[in-house]
Amino acid sequence: MRIDKELGALTGIVKAIFALTVLIFVALVILWTNPQSFISKKVSPEDWTPKNPETDIPADEKLVKYGYQLVVESSKYMGPLAKNPKVRYAGNNLSCQNCHLKAGTVRGSASFVGVSNRFPQFRGRENKMGTLAERINGCMERSMNGKAMPEESTQMKAIIAYMDWLSEDVPAEREAEYKGFVNVEIPDFKADLVKGKTVFIEQCIRCHQEDGQGMRPDPNEKHVYPPLWGEDTYNHGAGMHRILTAAQFIKANMPFEEATWDNPKLTDEEAYHVAAYINSFQRPQKSDPEADFPNKKLKPVSTPYGPWVDDFSAEQHKYGPFPPIIEWYEKELGIKKTK
Ligand code: HEC
Ligand code: HEC
Secondary structure (H helix, E strand, O other), X not given: OHHHHHHHHHHHHHHHHHHHHHHHHHHHHXXXXXXXXXXXXXXXXXXXXXXXXXXXXXXXXHHHHHHHHHHHOHHHHHOOOOOOHHHOOOOOOOOHXXXXXXXXXXXXXXXXXXHHXXXXXXXXXXXXXXXXXXXXXXXXXXXXXXXXXXXXXXXXXXXXXXXXXXXOOOOHHHOHHXXXXXXXXXXXXXXXXXXXXXXXXXXXXXXXXXXXXXXXOOOOOOOOEOOOOOXXXXXXXXXXXXXXXXXXXXXXXXXXXXXXXXXXXXXXXXXXXXXXXXXXXXXXXXXXXXXXXXXXXXXXXXXXXXXXXXXXXXXXXXXXXXHHHHHHHHHHHOOOOOO
């Protein structure tokens, strides 16, 4: 009996070893004939899509995960709602993703996909080479109406780690597609606030409300619909306060979840007028705006605050028409401007 049992166990082991050998052999044959199948499949540039931060951040990438949370719920983790007053860098209750949609993964909303690969870059606003950290602080001090985060702060490191993670697999051929905003044909007339108001009422107030203050039913949470003017929004030094930039953003992204970069809902003119309308109201003022653009020649024509090197009025720099200003720079200074 005992011998039988032992023999049975022995043949079991032999069978197992045999099965394992066959398996290894088959694996070796596959590896030999088709090595690709063992390496993670490299997608072609055409088939590539950006990573989805909601599902794809590996569990051990804690800093990346934190960076993602900071971008999605900025006011809670680094703004007015943050428990620790020391990390209240943002001055308003916006989140980065109110403008950089879906945590910075959407085309036509200045996405973060590939952004790490574009820095350091020359920055006209400072007239020097700027790092990604400095660019993030540019939005912190203007779009978020806040104060610069120290470069060594966990928050800054986390946001950069998140952007690096989003940028690491972008094929070079696809980077341009995820950069910046869509193009808007610059009209040769001044923006019309009456027309802008009509667009606003028809297309925007169901979410942003007639008073432009959006919706925030729970004051301890982020906005459901963010405000477009008033105290709790981007300040007058922000990119969104230039109506050409705002028109580009609005064209590809608003009305929210209807307009896309390749299927906008508004015409270029409608986007232009409504961009002017939302930017015609009071908003926080950036301190020391004169210090922007040490080389004033590099200032975008639609920067609504002076000083400028040209003699066009403040009104025209804010509401256009812009083509005469653009032509002046090209003719007088040989500088081609696009915004
Ligand atoms: C009110 C809208 C708004 C908010 C909120 C905002 N940004 Fe921006 N951001 C912009 C605009 C507009 C630009 C492009 C500006 C330009 O064209 O000069 C931009 C550009 C950037 C860029 C450069 C992108 C590139 O491709 O070069 C980075 C990085 C960035 N923002 C990070 C952030 C971060 C991080 C936050 C949150 C802390 C944030 N932004 C919040 C509007 C916003
Ligand atoms: C269906 C609701 C909805 C409509 C309609 C809508 N928006 Fe928005 N808008 C949003 C949401 C939501 C966000 C923030 C996106 C996010 O956080 O994912 C936003 C963000 C914005 C922002 C950037 C953030 C800020 O507070 O400045 C601007 C500017 C804006 N919308 C302008 C407009 C304009 C102009 C219209 C009309 C042409 C419009 N929106 C129509 C829901 C809407």
